[in-house]
Amino acid sequence: MKSTDLLVIGGSAGGILSATTARKAYGNIxxxxxxxxxxVMxxxxxPYIYGTLHSTDKNVxxxxxxxxxxxxxxxxxxTKIDPETKxxxxxxxxxxxxKKLVIATGSLPIIPKFIPGHDLENVIPILKNQNYLNTVLEKVNAAENAVVIGGGFIGVEFAEQIKLLGKNVTLVELADACLWxxxxxxxxxxxxxxxxxxxxxxLTETKVKAIIGTEKVEAVELENGDKIKADLVILALGVKPNAVLAEAAGIKLNERGAIIVxxxxxxxxxxxxxxxxxxxxKCFFTGKDAPVLLASTAAMEAKIAGCNAFQLRQVRENKGTISAFSTKVFGRTYAAAGLTExxxxxxxxSIIKGEFTTMDRHPGSLPGMQKISIKLMFAKCSGVLLGAQISGGDSVGEIINILSLAIQKGATAGELNTFQVATHPLITASPIAxxxxxxxMNAIAANCSALNEGLKI
Structure with missing residues (x-):
């Protein structure tokens, strides 16, 4: 038997940061x-293994x-956790x-067993295993016609990356929009x-009826009877918590199968x-169950666990996830945090909106310039920021992180209108825009217009 002060099960973002944070917090344990x-991938x-990196070794x-x-x-x-004997x-x-244990076992892809043909060869769920992903790489390279089922981030990114290889790609999403x-x-x-x-x-508002083939996939049949030729299908219907070990150990799970914390x-x-x-x-705003599974959220939680494993040293209120996302699709970056409208x-x-469009460099004639479109949503009475969406160049990825902090700190429209920024022609938008x-400011103006009715100056 081996003894250890802190044992971590899982070696991705949550596991790594739980361990390294505990080392910094507790020294020589x-x-x-x-x-x-x-x-570890x-x-x-x-997704970028396939159209950009072309190797799993470059994604480690x-x-x-x-x-x-x-x-x-x-x-x-x-294979087993025994809490009684630790x-x-x-x-x-x-x-x-x-003495203390951190479970960071991650998630598993959702397999649509209700779809006939989901288990045919070349129908591929996304597992985070290098050997498996190497096999997927061979299949992607050999395919000519790919269908991606699911229009979330993984589905959209896989569709883009496979298209970069010159393949025929169809994305099928049940909802009325991708990334909705x-x-x-x-x-x-x-x-x-x-x-x-x-x-x-x-294809949005489209339901898959069956995946067709004898041994290998040959086509995807839609509910309307249409058939899409396919020699490769990517299953991108989301993921579910991998809490099998915890459940077997008697640790309480919620209705969705996630470990209650x-x-x-x-x-x-x-x-x-x-x-x-x-x-x-939990949702940052409502406290309701929010199945948003992100590496960045895992990193935040891991720092809390590592710091507080033996004593509550980092006293904080973990109000929940604000669902901060970013992605890049065919050269343009999209990011969001907080509530959608x-x-x-x-x-x-009850909300007020502020929208604005500008250039990410100034003057706009500079090379490499991209247009930025931003939408902010505030609580109408308090002016507190509830959500943000933005598209543009690479700078969008860090702008959303500013807005993520602003949401977590309850920043208001007035504070964001006047917060001080560092600007430079080659790397940011203009200080006047x-x-x-x-x-x-546009959100404030929208609110002021209602107050101005009947005002005599």
Whole structure:
């Protein structure tokens, strides 16, 4: 039997940061990470293996962060957690005794077993295993006609990357828009139009009836009877928490199968923490279940777990996820954080909007310039920022991070209108048209117009 102070199951973002944060917080304790793969894939980089990197070896999270922090790393498969004896058993016949345990077992792809033919050869769910993804790479390269089922981030990104290889690509989405959970219609229309202009066939409000073939996939049949020729199908219907070990150990799960945790990521067992995709998520604004599974959220939770594993040292209120997203589709970046306008309406928020369009460099004649479009949504009475959506060049990826912090801190339209920015012609929008300031001012102006009715000056 091996003994360790902190044992972490899982070696992706949640597992790595739980271990390295604990090392910084508690100094010379014994820390062990167990993971079931020799190498760990960058999860958000998986689609880019196929059209950009062309190799899984270029999408690996290095082990240096763990090894340099003197953290023991074991490549093994955990088979059982026993909270009563505080032990973990593995396929390699090892038994680990722990004082504190972090479960960071991630998620598994949703397999649509209700679709006939889902188990045919070349019908591919996305697993985060390098050997598996190498096989997928061979299949993608050999294919001519690909169908992607699911229009979320993974589906959109896979469709783009496979199209870059010159393949025939069709994306099928059941909802009325791709990426509808993150963006409102003006942004989803822009994304879909970009995909269509670049040769991707996008079918929304479309249901798959069956996947057809004898041994290998040959076509995808739609509910309306149409058939799309396919020698490759990517299943991108989302993911679900991988909480099998926790459930078998008697740790409480919610109705969706995610591990129930408190604001310090503690489970129903006070010596067991859970972070990342396997742990439940709550909406920042409503406290409702919010199944938004992101590496960035896992990173935040892991820092909380690592810092508070043995003592509550980082006293904070983890109010939940604000669902911050970013992606890049055919050269244009799209990002969002917080509530969409449709979600705000659904939850009963009264909002004011501020929208603005400008250039990401000044003057706009500079090479490499892209147009930025931004939409901010504020609570009508308090002016507190509820949500943001933005498209443009690469700078959008960091602008949304500013807005993510603003949402978490309850920043108002007035504060965002006057917050101070560093600008430069080659790298930012103009100081007289900085998108956050300008959109916030437009929201204030919209609110003021109602107050001005009947005003005598």
């Amino acid at each position: 014994d820390i062990t990470v167990i993971r079931n793969t020799e190498k 960058v999860p958000c980089g998986i 999270i290095p082990d240096a962060g763990l090894l340099d922090a003197n953290i023991h790393l074991s490549i093994d498969q955990v 032990t973990v058993a593995t396929e390699g016949n090892e038994i680990y005794q722990y 959970q993150a963006f409102d219609r003006s942004f989803t229309d822009e994304i879909e139009n970009s995909m269509k202009e670049n040769g991707v066939s996008v 408190d604001q310090y990521t503690r489970t129903s067992d006070p010596d067991v923490f859970a972070v990342g995709d396997c742990a439940e998520k 449709s979600k705000a309406d659904e939850e009963g928020f 900085y998108p956050i300031n300008a959109a916030a």
